[in-house]
Amino acid sequence: MKYRTYTRLLALALSLTLLTACGPKGESGSQSNPDGSVSSSQGSVSTPDASQPDLSLPESSQPDASQPDASQPNKDQGDSSKPQVEEPAVKKSLSLNSSDFSLFKAGAAYQLKAESKPEKGTYTWTSDNEAVATVSNKGLVTAVAPGTATVTVTDSKTGLSASCIVRCKFEADKPASGGGSSSGSGSSSSGGSSASGPGSASTPDSSVDLSAFYSTVTTNHQFGMLSLADATMIKDVYPGLSDIKTNQCLPYINMMTMNSGEIALVEVADSSDVDTVKGIFQDRIDAQVAGGAWYPSAIEAWQNNSRVVSNGSYVMMVVHEDCDAIVNEFNALF
DSSP, X not given: OHHHHHHHHHHHHHHHHHHHHHOSTTTTSOEEOTTSOEEETTEEEOOOOTTSOOOOOOXXXXXXXXXXXTTSOOTTTOOTTSOOOOOOOOOOEEEESOSEEEEOSTTOEEEOOEEEESOOOOEEEEESOTTXXXXXXXXXXXXXXXEEEEEEEEEXXXXXXXXXXXXXXXXXXXXXXXXXXXXXXXOOTTOOOOOOSTTOOOOOXXXXXXXXXXXXXXXXXXXXXXXXXXXXXHHHHSTTGGGSOEEEEEEEEEOSSSOOOEEXXXXXXXXXXXXXXXXXXXXXXXXXXXXXXXXXXXXXXHHHSEEEEEETTEEEEEESTTHHHHHHHHHTTO
């Protein structure tokens, strides 16, 4: 009996202990707090209120897209770290190889050369006094009568102009042929024979000895390897020259590949052929400038250092860096 009573009391005590540990129903779970958080017997967890703004800072590893990035230049203002440099304007210019020269005989000629920068257009040549001096469309000035004229070239590309004064100073006591004879052909009154072809040794009395002049020029001024052209070479290099009757014909051709210098000397039998010979010489120059001289430096020499001049029945073409000095020496012969 005592054993049963003890057993029941033990079971009742155990039941009361269990009821006390668990508490009333719902107390062992979560508990709702007034601020919206939920508490439990293991601690409380705070749940943010969606109606309140999020005051947390942006993550520092990500840039704020609403703010400009100071590390990048503002495209609207440019990169202030680089100086702004303005491109300089290209300066245009037009110049002539001479601004003032003299001619001493009717028919004497001088080749003017124009140079444009940065590039050339079409040149237009004019003389303000064609009764004194004329000019061709390639800048070849020819004396007509004593006096002064101004030759002007205008470049269609730049619109610029350049001028040169031409002084024609004829001497009455010197024949128009340039020799001592009164004959326009340059032949002597004693009936000296005329000859055509290269290296003609038959020179009229009192006339200018072009062979001697050539020797003087090549002694004073260094040329390349020059050779007196034969009939075949004349036809190839100076087409038409062999068809003209001459008293002296000395076309010396540079036989080197780098051809930057030549000289040709002619005395025509008929002074009316002077312009034809000058045209043949000018064609030779133009062909070399157009690429016949091969090398850029040689082409430049033919373009800038070439001259075609005449005095009476005498015509000279020279290509040399001292071309103007050689022209003066040629004119001094008459």
